[in-house]
Amino acid sequence: MSTLRGRASPDLILNAAVLGVGMHPGAWRLRREPPATAFTPAYFRRIGELAEAACLHAVFLADTLSVDEENYERPNLGAVDPLLALTLIAGATEHVGLVATASTTFSEPFGLARRFASLDHLSGGRAAWNVVTTFVPAVAANFGSAPLPAPADRYRRAEEFVDVVQALWRSWQADALIGDQESGHYAEATRVKRLNHHGEFFDVAGPLTLPPSPQGEPVLFQAGSSEAGRGLAARTADAVFTAQNTLVAAQAFRRDMRSRVAAAGRDPDRFKVLPGLLAVLGGTEAEARARKARLDELAGDAERRKLALRLGVPVELLQLDAPLPVDAVLANPAFKGAEGFRQAALELGVREGLTVREILYRNGGGHVQVVGTPEQVADHIAHWHREGAVDGFNLMIDVLPDGLEDLVEQVVPLLQRRGLFRDEYAGRTLRANLGLHSQP
Amino acid sequence: MSTLRGRASPDLILNAAVLGVGMHPGAWRLRREPPATAFTPAYFRRIGELAEAACLHAVFLADTLSVDEENYERPNLGAVDPLLALTLIAGATEHVGLVATASTTFSEPFGLARRFASLDHLSGGRAAWNVVTTFVPAVAANFGSAPLPAPADRYRRAEEFVDVVQALWRSWQADALIGDQESGHYAEATRVKRLNHHGEFFDVAGPLTLPPSPQGEPVLFQAGSSEAGRGLAARTADAVFTAQNTLVAAQAFRRDMRSRVAAAGRDPDRFKVLPGLLAVLGGTEAEARARKARLDELAGDAERRKLALRLGVPVELLQLDAPLPVDAVLANPAFKGAEGFRQAALELGVREGLTVREILYRNGGGHVQVVGTPEQVADHIAHWHREGAVDGFNLMIDVLPDGLEDLVEQVVPLLQRRGLFRDEYAGRTLRANLGLHSQP
Numbered sequence: 001m002s003t004l005r006g007r008a009s010p011d012l013i014l015n016a017a018v019l020g021v022g023m024h025p026g027a028w029r030l031r032r033e034p035p036a037t038a039f040t041p042a043y044f045r046r047i048g049e050l051a052e053a054a055c056l057h058a059v060f061l062a063d064t065l066s067v068d069e070e071n072y073e074r075p076n077l078g079a080v081d082p083l084l085a086l087t088l089i090a091g092a093t094e095h096v097g098l099v100a101t102a103s104t105t106f107s108e109p110f111g112l113a114r115r116f117a118s119l120d121h122l123s124g125g126r127a128a129w130n131v132v133t134t135f136v137p138a139v140a141a142n143f144g145s146a147p148l149p150a151p152a153d154r155y156r157r158a159e160e161f162v163d164v165v166q167a168l169w170r171s172w173q174a175d176a177l178i179g180d181q182e183s184g185h186y187a188e189a190t191r192v193k194r195l196n197h198h199g200e201f202f203d204v205a206g207p208l209t210l211p212p213s214p215q216g217e218p219v220l221f222q223a224g225s226s227e228a229g230r231g232l233a234a235r236t237a238d239a240v241f242t243a244q245n246t247l248v249a250a251q252a253f254r255r256d257m258r259s260r261v262a263a264a265g266r267d268p269d270r271f272k273v274l275p276g277l278l279a280v281l282g283g284t285e286a287e288a289r290a291r292k293a294r295l296d297e298l299a300g301d302a303e304r305r306k307l308a309l310r311l312g313v314p315v316e317l318l319q320l321d322a323p324l325p326v327d328a329v330l331a332n333p334a335f336k337g338a339e340g341f342r343q344a345a346l347e348l349g350v351r352e353g354l355t356v357r358e359i360l361y362r363n364g365g366g367h368v369q370v371v372g373t374p375e376q377v378a379d380h381i382a383h384w385h386r387e388g389a390v391d392g393f394n395l396m397i398d399v400l401p402d403g404l405e406d407l408v409e410q411v412v413p414l415l416q417r418r419g420l421f422r423d424e425y426a427g428r429t430l431r432a433n434l435g436l437h438s439q440p
Numbered sequence: 441m442s443t444l445r446g447r448a449s450p451d452l453i454l455n456a457a458v459l460g461v462g463m464h465p466g467a468w469r470l471r472r473e474p475p476a477t478a479f480t481p482a483y484f485r486r487i488g489e490l491a492e493a494a495c496l497h498a499v500f501l502a503d504t505l506s507v508d509e510e511n512y513e514r515p516n517l518g519a520v521d522p523l524l525a526l527t528l529i530a531g532a533t534e535h536v537g538l539v540a541t542a543s544t545t546f547s548e549p550f551g552l553a554r555r556f557a558s559l560d561h562l563s564g565g566r567a568a569w570n571v572v573t574t575f576v577p578a579v580a581a582n583f584g585s586a587p588l589p590a591p592a593d594r595y596r597r598a599e600e601f602v603d604v605v606q607a608l609w610r611s612w613q614a615d616a617l618i619g620d621q622e623s624g625h626y627a628e629a630t631r632v633k634r635l636n637h638h639g640e641f642f643d644v645a646g647p648l649t650l651p652p653s654p655q656g657e658p659v660l661f662q663a664g665s666s667e668a669g670r671g672l673a674a675r676t677a678d679a680v681f682t683a684q685n686t687l688v689a690a691q692a693f694r695r696d697m698r699s700r701v702a703a704a705g706r707d708p709d710r711f712k713v714l715p716g717l718l719a720v721l722g723g724t725e726a727e728a729r730a731r732k733a734r735l736d737e738l739a740g741d742a743e744r745r746k747l748a749l750r751l752g753v754p755v756e757l758l759q760l761d762a763p764l765p766v767d768a769v770l771a772n773p774a775f776k777g778a779e780g781f782r783q784a785a786l787e788l789g790v791r792e793g794l795t796v797r798e799i800l801y802r803n804g805g806g807h808v809q810v811v812g813t814p815e816q817v818a819d820h821i822a823h824w825h826r827e828g829a830v831d832g833f834n835l836m837i838d839v840l841p842d843g844l845e846d847l848v849e850q851v852v853p854l855l856q857r858r859g860l861f862r863d864e865y866a867g868r869t870l871r872a873n874l875g876l877h878s879q880p
Contacts, residue, residue: 028619028626035619035626039561039650041531065550067649072629079649081551081558084527088562091481091531107551110505110582111521118521121479122528141645142550145638179468179475184738186468186475189512198585205581209507209519210479298624 011435012385012420013272013392016051019062020077022399023278023365026298028075030399039080041088046401048089051096054408055422057433058097058128059089060394065106066138083115090123097430099128099221104161105154106134106143110204113168116218117210125214125429130221130241133158135337148336155228160199162236167195169217171207215429219436225340234260238436239272241394243344243366250275250389270436278364278396280371281406288371295398303360310341310366320357324349341366367396374410382420451875452825452860453712453832456491459502460517462839463718463805466738468515470839479520481528486841488529491536494848495862497873498537498568499529500834505546506578523555530563537870539568539661544601545594546574546583550644553608556658557650565654565869570661570681573598575777588776595668600639602676607635609657611647655869659876665780674700678876679712681834683784683806690715690829710876718804718836720811721846732811735838743800750781750806760797764789781806807836814850822860
């Protein structure tokens with residue numbers, strides 16, 4: 001079954017993932033610029049221009065719809081609405097893709113479908129939606145009186161939500177807009193379909209207000225590696241964003257996803273598996289380690305607390321030089337967090353037997369972390385790609401924008417020299433650049 | 441009571457109102473460009489650049505969250521999400537204000553507050569929210585199974601909605617963001633307030649994800665001239681967008697609004713009354729009339745049908761050369777439309793005794809219409825301003841973008857030469873340019 005074996009796709013995919021002012025909780029203190037610059041157009045413009053200059057496939061924006069106690073200590077990850085930040089970037093760039101995270105639990109499908117379709121038009125066909133169901137409990141309190149739903153309920157809603165959004169995106173056939181100014185024939189009504197959707201969560205008549213974009217419709221990313229997340233991705237998405245901490249686990253995940261995509265009657269070569277990868281760069285390995293140590297020092301206890309949240313255990317249970325309290329992690333039946341993050345950390349704690357301190361060194365905010373030289377980071381990317389573990393990576397930047405500058409100036413040229421990464425865009429749309437169908 | 445007498449504000453305010461490809465239903469057929477260009481970044485960029493070159497106060501985007509049968513005949517007015525279109529314009533301009541319409545009936549406050557705060561930051565303090573409650577029945581079916589609520593219910597929700605949004609915008613004190621990278625003091629928690637709002641319609645904990653913008657918070661427009669709309673505007677808004685078809689009615693409306701604002705304990709000189717004004721321009725009056733006739737011909741029956749919708753009567757009741765069927769209009773107890781539009785048309789039908797055809801000539805899609813030369817349009821603006829009927833106008837453009845080109849090239853220079861309109865921006869933010877408080 002060669003199509004399922006994890007055949008490497010010809011083109012390595014690299015996105016720049018933007019989480020606030022950087023993935024590391026200490027990022028804001030190491031930046032050259034003061035914190036408030038992160039809300040400015042210049043900040044987002046700079047990120048877009050850096051990504052495009054390196055021919056990265058996309059800028060990928062995370063989202064967090066709340067500020068809690070933690071965030072009085074540091075910037076939160078979704079201060080600015082990702083769709084608006086990406087529209088700003090759209091105006092400052094021509095080629096780079098624009099992936100916005102948005103929650104199916106805390107929005108409704110008609111408005112969301114129109115916002116993404118709008119970004120897709122305003123960018124000339126470069127938009128993507130990264131579907132999440134939200135695992136941060138504090139978000140729920142900004143959207144009503146109910147607590148965060150359990151994962152199974154979130155995913156049941158997500159399944160219907162994505163179906164409605166894709167149906168809205170497809171409610172105008174490509175040839176529906178006639179636009180004949182002479183005769184006055186604007187749209188062919190028989191080619192514009194109402195949905196008249198009535199489901200468990202939503203009632204949506206449709207059609208959408210917009211015809212298809214230059215890439216047909218926005219690309220769909222899904223972020224979530226639980227059983228339910230994999231199912232949703234295999235059935236509906238073009239790519240999955242996942243946290244994989246070891247080569248073996250990543251290979252198994254990609255094999256599994258390709259198998260599920262094929263079982264859903266879709267082409268696994270047109271489905272992309274993109275784990276996160278956090279690079280902490282230095283001119284030498286010692287310099288990289290010093291940068292990491294400095295960031296950890298600036299962040300205080302934040303990385304350990306984040307790991308506790310991701311594992312669903314009280315932070316007190318995580319002793320830095322003790323093994324992971326695996327029993328406590330597995331004994332939490334009410335876990336509402338992201339299963340993928342939990343599994344990724346367990347992989348290190350169980351299979352590799354690492355201590356909490358060692359896990360925190362390998363697991364950068366949930367994702368695999370490489371602390372080293374540009375060569376070492378390029379080696380890691382090339383190795384995982386060659387071994388069929390990935391179609392590419394979402395590059396999680398430790399500190400923004402300078403961590404991105406280092407990546408595009410030091411790592412990307414190495415990959416290009418090795419013939420692993422392109423030096424020009426392959427097409428006009430994100431869909432074309434990712435090697436997906438030009439039309440859905 | 442001189443503050444209530446309608447003293448003209450020193451600065452005439454002019455916004456460019458953008459409704460799809462123009463206010464006139466025939467606009468899309470008269471445009472030089474094909475219809476699909478209206479979804480492109482170039483279209484919005486051009487509008488922003490034209491408005492800014494003329495020192496207009498703001499680009500004002502309408503919104504309609506549905507496509508119905510009508511819209512297979514012509515573009516709808518809210519195809520592209522206004523907030524995203526304005527973010528694109530923000531990136532292409534430096535001074536012009538950015539007013540997006542958004543409905544309190546078909547959105548929720550946390551996401552909306554964050555989107556407007558995001559636009560406000562990404563534009564350097566140029567954002568405004570035009571509050572509407574939506575009177576188009578078809579919109580409801582895209583957001584659930586319930587029909588469009590009655591006006592009183594819509595406004596009860598709007599009152600709470602606006603309060604929550606403004607509280608979110610004010611949840612970070614101006615000095616809350618410390619941002620001391622050296623000490624690690626990011627935000628002063630005592631200066632960031634949770635709302636813990638629990639109301640009839642919403643439960644929202646807060647705070648917002650963003651600190652105040654360069655203008656503090658987005659400016660608030662309110663569009664709606666019913667009793668409930670006036671009350672909401674007087675209590676919460678910085679400006680009201682209204683349809684006034686006669687000088688006398690406009691004067692009375694402004695007097696009433698200023699009185700209500702004062703009664704709410706606010707400064708009426710810092711509250712702006714901005715009716716719409718649709719200019720159909722020609723080098724001579726005959727040319728203007730010919731342009732209007734051509735547009736009407738291209739639009740078919742659309743203007744009459746729109747008037748019927750605005751009056752809440754079947755289109756068959758509107759005979760072009762008969763008087764307005766006033767009894768039928770007033771006998772509709774279930775009217776769900778915009779009371780301001782209904783009153784504006786009744787003003788012409790009752791007080792001035794016009795036929796339907798005459799009303800359609802004076803009432804451009806609900807707003808006062810001037811078909812004439814640039815001098816005649818400038819005269820109308822100057823006259824209403826001098827007579828204390830307005831603080832300025834939302835200029836409704838018949839055809840976009842060329843109707844806006846004509847306005848800024850032919851009408852604005854006349855007003856500048858007469859000393860009525862500025863030729864440079866007064867401040868860095870929209871709030872400053874409108875002569876409002878620099879901070880709320």
